[in-house]
Amino acid sequence: MKQVKIEPVPLEVMKQDALRSFPEECCGFMFGTDGEERTITLAREVQNSKNGDKRRRFEISPLQYMQAERFAALSGLTLLGVYHSHPLHPAIASEHDRVVAMPFFSYVILSTFPDGVVDIKSWQLDNNRYFIEEQVLLPVEDTAQPEE
Numbered sequence: 001m002k003q004v005k006i007e008p009v010p011l012e013v014m015k016q017d018a019l020r021s022f023p024e025e026c027c028g029f030m031f032g033t034d035g036e037e038r039t040i041t042l043a044r045e046v047q048n049s050k051n052g053d054k055r056r057r058f059e060i061s062p063l064q065y066m067q068a069e070r071f072a073a074l075s076g077l078t079l080l081g082v083y084h085s086h087p088l089h090p091a092i093a094s095e096h097d098r099v100v101a102m103p104f105f106s107y108v109i110l111s112t113f114p115d116g117v118v119d120i121k122s123w124q125l126d127n128n129r130y131f132i133e134e135q136v137l138l139p140v141e142d143t144a145q146p147e148e
Contacts, residue, residue, distance in 0.1 A: 003037035004080075004106050004122045005137040010043035017045040018085035018112040024054035027084040029068040030108065031077040037137070038080050038106060044068070057096065058084045081105035081124075085112045091121040093131045101125050106134060 006014075010030065017026040028045035032038065046068075050059035060082065072079040082105060086092075091111040093101075101107060103125050111119040122134040 002106075002124060003135045003137055004108070005037050005039045006108070006120075006139075007032075007039065007041050008139045010040050011138060013043040013045065014083050014108065014110060015117045017043075018087075018110045018117055021048070021085060021087075022112050022114070023087045024048065025050075025056070025058040025085050025087060026110075027058040027060055027082060029060075029064075030080045030083055030106065031068075031072055031075070032080050034078050034080060038134075040080060040106075040108075042075075042077060043083060044071070055087060079105075081107055081122075083108040083110065085110045085117075087112050091119040093121075093123040097123070098125070098129070098131050101129075101131070107131075108136070 025048055027048050028043055030040045030043050032041040046060055046064045048054050048058045049061045050057045068079050086109055091109040107123045109121055110117045120136055122136050123131040124134055126132050
């Protein structure tokens with residue numbers, strides 16, 4: 001199982017974005033390094049450009065993807081994937097999430113409720129285009145640490 005380590009600063013960016021956007025889904029990009037484990041060192045929130053009900057879906061525009069790829073190239077980081085929130089729902093990737101997912105990317109999902117982020121999971125497509133769960137490594141002091 002691939003490991004995804006989320007550093008404290010990008011974790012806080014993702015959690016604050018999820019809480020600010022609640023009850024709608026938030027979304028953003030994750031950058032860092034890819035080796036034996038992926039290490040997310042930077043998260044950048046982007047606008048949920050989904051038309052209609054943003055409580056159940058998110059969308060990132062092609063322009064935002066191009067900007068993220070350019071930022072990664074200029075900063076010497078790797079664009080590792082996308083994060084988004086699931087307001088009032090588990091951090092489990094949906095069928096819609098799977099259909100729109102891209103290979104290589106990690107998809108971090110934050111399960112968000114009025115009292116905070118209650119769970120964080122990460123998913124990646126396998127060779128058959130099905131999601132497999134990645135092990136998320138969070139800072140020790142974080143209270144949303146998923147159980148092993």
